Amino acid sequence: MDLCHRLRDAAKPYWDASVNHRFVDQLLAGDIADEVFGRYLVQDFRFCDTFVRLLGAAVCAADDPEARLTHARQLSVLAGGEYRYFIDSFEALNIPESQWKNPTLSEPTQAFIALMEKACDSQDYALMLVVLVVAEWLYLEWAQRAGNTLPPRPEHRDWIVLHNEPDFVRWVGFLCNELNRVGAERDFETLREPFVEACQIEQRFFDMAFDGMR
Ligand SMILES: Cc1ncc(C[n+]2csc(CCO)c2C)c(N)n1
Structure with a gap:
């Protein structure tokens, strides 16, 4: 089993709880309450601001010229379509x-934010990749639960x-390959700990959207 899959296995309870969270169920069904989805998006917009810093740090810390460009290209996704999505959605949700x-x-x-800032400050590419892999791979997995019919809004x-x-x-494939590559020489435990912590926070992030709701 490759390093990324071993890390995912180590975080299985939190990973599975996030991928199968009621937030995801309701989003896929299109029946999530505006209050819940709005609370999530407002917090996620702040999360994404620090995520931009983390990607910038990865541009700086990556040990390979091609990898630097791939991270830089992804920054333009965040600054373009992703930013537009937030602005349009805040308007749609009033x-x-x-x-x-x-x-x-x-x-x-x-x-x-604290975990991402720690990874930025470390200048340690492998640690940055751990946080990036959790944030992106876990989101890919829940989104791949979607069937052919998507919600209308x-x-x-x-x-x-x-x-x-x-x-x-x-x-996501690129990120996993990078972590498998640069993490190969590393002590598993030093990567497992931040990987599991990031998965625990992902679960709490979805929980938070329902704060104050039944
Ligand atoms: C709590 C939380 N975790 C992960 C993501 C996923 N994500 C973060 S930035 C980004 C843009 C593309 O790189 C994506 C998909 C999120 N939005 N919120």
Whole structure:
């Protein structure tokens, strides 16, 4: 089994709980409450801001010229389509700028930002890849649960398609290959610990969307 699959196995309870979370069930069905989805998106917009910094750090830390360019290209996805998605969805959900610009950060948002900042500060490419792989591969897995019929509202449908379209599948494949490559010489435990922590936070991030709901 390759390194990425061994890491995923080590985090199986949190990984599976996230991929099969009721948030995902309701999003795929298109019947997620606006309050729940809006709370999630406002926090995720802050998450994505730090994610941009992490990708920038990966551009800097990657040991291979081709890999640097692949990370740089993905930055343009975040700055382009992904940013547009958030702005359009805030409008569709009637969330004013005053609410999404400077929200109070939830506990899992803070925890994720701290983990990403730690990876940035470490200048350790393998550690950055661990966080990137969890964030992207786990999202690919839940989005691949979607069948042929997607929910009708663009803010639901586009959030699924962003995470299962062919370019995204290739990006996740690249990240996993990179981690398998640069992590091969590393002590498994030093990668397992942040991988499992990131999966635990992913689960709490979905939980957070339902805070204050039944
Ligand atoms: C909590 C949380 N975890 C992972 C992702 C996935 N993700 C983060 S940035 C990005 C853009 C493409 O690289 C994607 C897909 C998310 N949005 N929110």
